[in-house]
């Protein structure tokens with residue numbers, strides 16, 4: 001069953017300890033400019049992953065900016081931060097009070113691009129993964145469901161210029177995806193700011 005995440009006043013009914021949503025984190029002009037700039041300047045690549053012992057191309061393009069690989073063994077080059085992403089990182093950090101050392105960009109070219117059900121779990125036990133996710137371009141549905149009960153499921157539309165914060169136990173107990181669609185869709189870019197460096201180990205006791 002698909003549950004609504006907004007009540008009638010468009011008040012987000014998400015558990016605030018797991019997710020926060022800011023629909024107009026970037027204004028229209030900023031979002032339009034950022035979309036064009038990233039489409040034109042980022043060295044987009046299509047990664048390969050192993051699936052049932054076969055190598056397949058992921059159904060989207062991506063790029064990783066940071067100072068070390070997103071995870072060990074990841075084949076993507078570690079790209080240096082361009083000024084536009086450095087500025088955006090500072091804006092996200094000021095808004096959230098969180099700190100990040102890398103950003104993964106996903107480029108969904110059309111309705112056939114997607115990301116399958118997954119969680120972005122850290123390898124450090126006990127660490128509550130914090131991810132700040134900015135969306136620009138075509139609105140897509142972001143589905144999430146409980147790992148232990150797939151019928152316990154929600155969807156939220158990620159609007160042009162929006163910011164979604166994922167935090168707390170979300171990655172541990174929930175998974176998420178961007179599904180393909182049968183409707184034609186234009187380009188969407190998603191930027192997920194992450195913390196992958198050695199200083200990410202914080203005590204939550």
Ligand SMILES: O=C(O)CCC(=O)C(=O)O
Pocket residue numbers: 104106115120133135142158176177178190192
């Ligand atoms: O495109 C999105 O909004 C989600 C991307 C995502 O889940 C990821 O990069 O881990």
Ligand SMILES: [Fe+2]
Pocket residue numbers: 118119120176
């Ligand atoms: Fe994810």
